[in-house]
Amino acid sequence: MIGFIVAGLIIGALARLFTPGKQKLGLLATLLLGLAGSVIGGTVANLLGTGGIFELNILGFVVAVIASVMLVGTAESISARNKRSINSH
Numbered sequence: 001m002i003g004f005i006v007a008g009l010i011i012g013a014l015a016r017l018f019t020p021g022k023q024k025l026g027l028l029a030t031l032l033l034g035l036a037g038s039v040i041g042g043t044v045a046n047l048l049g050t051g052g053i054f055e056l057n058i059l060g061f062v063v064a065v066i067a068s069v070m071l072v073g074t075a076e077s078i079s080a081r082n083k084r085s086i087n088s089h
Helices: 002-018 027-047 058-087
Strands: none
Touching (some): 002 027
């Protein structure tokens, strides 16, 4: 469990590093998005037969980082849209 949390933080931090622009995400959001990306990466790797969902492997790690980059971008987009909506009223 601790390893899964550490992996989520690492993957989330890498995702923020690879996402263009400055993100206004906190540590908890980074962790949660990294964990979600880890699950997605593990699932894809498992479906492709390269390892289990919670097993660390190269393909799962790469897919996890890519999924987390997309999740960070989506979270930033939603956050920006909500701020614009609040400021316009």
